[in-house]
Amino acid sequence: MKKYLLTLVALFSTTLFAATDAQIVEHFKSTVQVPNITIEIVSRKAVEGIDGMDFVTLSLSDGTRSQKLSIFTKDDLIFPDVISIKQGGSIKEMMEMAELQKKLSAIYKKEEKKNVISLGNDPKKETLVVFTDPECPYCRQELAQIEQRLTTNNLKLIFTPVHERSSLEKSVIIYNETSKVKTDADKIKILKKYYDENVKYEQKISDADVAHIDALKLKYFGAGIKGVPFIVKEKELLK
Known part of the structure; x- marks a missing residue:
């Protein structure tokens, strides 16, 4: 087809x-x-x-x-497509993004706090929502500059892995371990540990926990996300 x-x-x-x-x-x-x-x-x-x-x-x-x-x-x-010189780009992309943000907004507003890892809490900075996968090479590149990103933005991470079971298991572990620490530095340390492609872990992750991450992924991909990392301004999701 x-x-x-x-x-x-x-x-x-x-x-x-x-x-x-x-x-x-x-x-x-x-x-x-x-x-x-x-x-x-x-x-x-x-x-x-x-x-x-x-x-x-x-x-x-x-x-x-x-x-x-x-x-x-x-x-x-x-x-x-229609290209707008005044608006500086593809109207198709703009309208598709507006529709995607509308669908994501309905889901994000109801999201459980346990599924969101927050970094930064500066009211003067814009907050970005990042959909990510610990085994995605592009997500690893994004994570590598996370400290620099935090100088200009607050971040909220939601795990929507597109790789094998191990990526879902790592997501479970990251959620579990970051929930037990308070500082951004400690959260980033955990993130970098499990985003490392050579990381080994011994934790046994249940099928139920893996299914939870898989359902989280399907929920957002069902709304129209096509890949990771996907970054959107939180204010667009809270309209």
């Missing part, structure tokens, strides 16, 4: 008689040559500042795999 969807980029400029939901669906059904393809309009909203332009999200599924696709439509035209 993926290779068929990739061909859509070349066809986005195709004109339609009228860009109603039904006609957009029919257009893509005729374009994507996948047996038993199901295409539905997930959402449609006006683009602020551009009269007559809508941002449309579709869901495409062949029964076993699914993929979301976002497009813009105005009059009888479809566009893969």
Whole structure:
């Protein structure tokens, strides 16, 4: 299915008689040559500042795999993206991020304190929420500069591991050990210990504890996070 969807980029400029939901669906059904393809309009909203332009999200599924696709439509035209010189970038990225933040906000506001490791408590600094994985090489790079990051921001870490069971077990251990210390320095010491790719640990982690981290991961990835580290301003999640 993926290779068929990739061909859509070349066809986005195709004109339609009228860009109603039904006609957009029919257009893509005729374009994507996948047996038993199901295409539905997930959402449609006006683009602020551009009269007559809508941002449309579709869901495409062949029964076993699914993929979301976002497009813009105005009059009888479809566009893969719109670049705003005034706003300095892709309107698609901005709107997708706004939608993701809205979904994350509903979850984050209800998150249990035990699932959040807080570093820094300066009301003058902006707080960043970091979704992370102790076995992710990019997360390790981010952690390596954590002291520098704390000079400008407070941090809140939530573990959403994408690697094997060992990454979930390390997440359990980090939550357990950081809950027993009070200073940022001690928390960082624990984080660096278990983010080390050569770390060995003897703690036996139960299936129930691993399942808890897995559920935490699935909750946030289900909201739209696509990878780690993923960093978002907390104020955007508390709106």
